[in-house]
Amino acid sequence: MPFNKVDYIPNMPNGGYDPIAAQEQQKIQTKRWQVLVGTFLFVMILANLFIWTRAPEYQSQAIMHFAYTSQNAEELDYIAQQQLSLNQKRLTSNSTLQALSTKLREDHLIDLNVQQLRDMLSATASETGKIITLQTTGPAPGLLEDVLQQWLSLYISLLEREKLSNGSDEELQYQQQLALLEQKITEQKHVVEAFSEANNIISLERNENIIPNKIKGLSNSLDEAEAQKAQALAELDSLNASLASGQQVERPTDRPSIDANRAVLQALEGELSALSERYTQQYLQRDPEVVAKQQKAKALKEELANQIADSQLLYLQDSQRNLAASVGKVNSLQAQLADFQDQAQQFNQKLAEYRRLDDALKDLQLQAKTLNNQLVEQEVSKPFDAKISILEPPFTPEFPVGPNYWQDTLISIIAAIVCAVAALLLFSFIVRKSSSNLGSTNFVVLPGEQRGQPYSKLPGAHQAQLEAKAQALRLGEQQSHQPQESLQPQKSPQPEQENIRLLTTDECQALYRVANKQAKLVIGFLLSGVNITELRQITKADCLLGEAKLNITGAYARQIPLAGQLIIVLEQLCEMLKDDDLLWLNPLSVEDFNQLMINAAHDAELPYPDQPSGEVLRHTYLTYLVSQGVRLNDLEQVAGYLKPVELGKYRAVNRHGKSVDIEQANTIFPYF
Structure with missing residues (x-):
């Protein structure tokens, strides 16, 4: 007889969750983080050591202006530009630098060879402005002004000697007379100004x-x-x-x-x-x-x-x-x-x-x-004899012009991030998770197990047969594989994994009926969304009896609705407790909670009564939520933290219909 609804429960190799594979995957993930962080720190520290150990560089400059009388004539302007380019090249020529090195050594006791001067000095010409900018760069700010001043004076004296040798005595005489007259004019201006101030004379009128x-x-x-x-x-x-x-x-x-x-x-x-x-x-x-x-x-x-x-x-x-x-x-x-x-x-x-x-x-x-x-x-x-004027004299720099430490640091951080990502990609390419040892993925087929529907409600004689097959799939794989492993001793042994049993609605109801008060609380809490590690921390104050809710604190704080039958049991246990008291008479461990459920399974005469545990009940509850159409990423709102690997088990669960919001789903398993 055909069935309309079939649920698929992922069944890992050997019938359950592989903790060794998960541990290996965790190690690989840890190594990935180590590679990422280690490469980032290594590149960043190495680059910043290089960046911040560099000495600061200072810069001094002087600006020379070359005034040509023919600069407005278009036919002669090209020749004036050639003269400017020629002066720029002569400033950094080997002969000029050699003469400068000799002058610095003899007159100022500064020992710099030609190569050092070539690295320090630079001349940049601007043909539009008819100027040449002289610059000195180095780590010693006090030395830069002296070197630049001597370089400038040496070149100007060189040009003056060339003018004298070219027969410009008359022009030099005019310049000397003009300089003398300018000096007298300046002195006479001072006399006139002093006389006018002393006698309150404002104007000639x-x-x-x-x-x-x-x-x-x-x-x-x-x-x-x-x-x-x-x-x-x-x-x-x-x-x-x-x-x-x-x-x-x-x-x-x-x-x-x-x-x-x-x-x-x-x-x-x-x-x-x-x-x-x-x-x-x-x-x-x-x-x-x-x-x-x-x-x-x-x-x-x-x-x-x-x-x-x-x-x-x-x-x-x-x-x-x-x-x-x-x-x-x-x-x-x-x-x-x-x-x-x-x-x-x-x-x-x-x-x-x-x-x-x-x-x-x-x-x-x-x-x-x-x-x-x-x-x-x-x-x-003489149109191409330039008149040289100093627009900006040499100076001693007060602050460095480079390097830009913070900009280089930012670039090093970006480079470290890129290198770290590249190293992570290379590591991920070399070290891959081995999938051959995990085998293929099996599924437990549970017809009719929708929204907590028990096997007893399936039609016809298929009930006993399907329940037996499902029970065998859930519980018997480890035993069925043992003969095969004994027949093949030459293969390397693989770690056996514990099966995760999926309880039916009838089994959960049978557990709850025969359980004592504490076991009822454990079963009811687990089938309502409480993590087994959160059971130990529940106090009387967390039980909101009037609202029929349980308050879970911590990183995944939430309020879980409780069934009315469980509220009655809670009221009986909380009657003699204070607000800060735990619900349990004595502190219980995870193993203690598991033993409470095993005892209840024996009392209920369930098959394989040693298998029910907190993990089994949680697996049953999560499967119940997913089968209703609850999205995987919404499970944490009710069930608390779930590891990504553990959450991935429920991707293959058959969702009957479209996905629904967590508020529209029934979050209480029908265990009563």
Whole structure:
């Protein structure tokens, strides 16, 4: 009768997992790491020893500029470039370096041969800028400036001697005269500047200097002060004339308040006049309001008269003070102006002397300009005699220009990584895992074993036959191979491996039924995703009884759901325990846990009762998860750490349907 579902359980040679092959593979992997790390460290240390033991190099340089009078003429520019290239080659020629070596040895006690100088010195020409850059490189910064300075002076003196030998005496004479004139011009400039600073002379124009400006300013101020004096005097005379004629004079600042009082008085007098027309004088004298208004009008008249008198007096006093202040200001300015007139006469004399010094300076500059024109005419007549100027003199370097230690270190690290990877690839090519001793891969065929379905639910008479065959495949391979090995004694013996038994759902349920409380916990935990090495560390605090979960701590921390039957057993065992107490009465080892399961297997009368162990239960649980479609990389979320070799056993397990997420799978084995 055909079956729709078939599970494949990988069965290694001899029916199980090969620990010796795994150990050999672990050794090979360790050697690979050793080759990788060793090659990397060897190359990196060797390269860095070479990099960091090198002495730093310093560099000094000087820049020579060659000015040609014909450099703007296109037909002559090519010849000027040839001259520049010729100078560059002569700078590093053997004769020049030989002369430099002799000069350094005799004058400066520096012993450098031609080859050493050739390694130290370099000359680079730039035809576009008409410059030659001279450079010295070496580990001694103090020596570089001296060598470069002597090299530069030697070559310039060589060119000067060649000019003399070519009949350029007249040009040299012009240059000497021009140098002398430039020196005199510099001295005369210092004299003119010192004279101008000592006498506060800013310009040759008289009015642009300090003292004439001050005199001009004082004159303008005196004119303004005299105008103010005349105005104050006229105002005082007008005020006195008005007072003499009996006119009322009011100070402008008091006029608003006087006008306000006058308006109030006029309004009050108007009211009294209107009342006198309407009533008799006897009635008005008896009316208290009218009497009060009359008294108020009388008081206002007196107050207004006093206010006008005070205003006239204050106005007169203010005018007198203004006149006195104007007179004082005029007198002060006249005194200052008289003082500055004497200084102005002295300044005029100094200014005349300053003009004479400036005229002498201009005469020297005119002579220098004329001589320079004559020199240019001489240079034009010899277009390829360059005028050499030093744009940058030699200097003592303060910091090295190389080598770049950190850049070279980075390159050495990259090279070490490449060498290490190459060595690893070569080692992997030479040392390969021998596959001939492992034999071919067999599979245990378990029809109908899907999602924990027991053999008892298979149809027909195939149940007993298939269960017997599967049991033989799981348990009997080691015994069946023994006669064959005895018949072939000439072959080298191979290590025998322990079979990993796959329990059925009925066998797991039988184990759980007959087990004691501690064994029930061990079986339930292992068939829920707990690693056997994690059993020893479980405490009462890890048992989340209210949530029906088990908390696993450590590197692969997780929470594992538990079945309700197991929670009942946990509550009974945890009743007398503290939070930090282990679940076990005495500390148990892995062998102790295995013995608990073997005892339960004997009590359940299972076939081959000595084979059930923690590894068997874990293998049964992982096969149960994978058969549901759980991905291999998701097993660690429930079952904890799995070695890659151990995880690879489950690649051939038949997954009934598509892969599912771990959250969609039933993570509790039906052991109850």
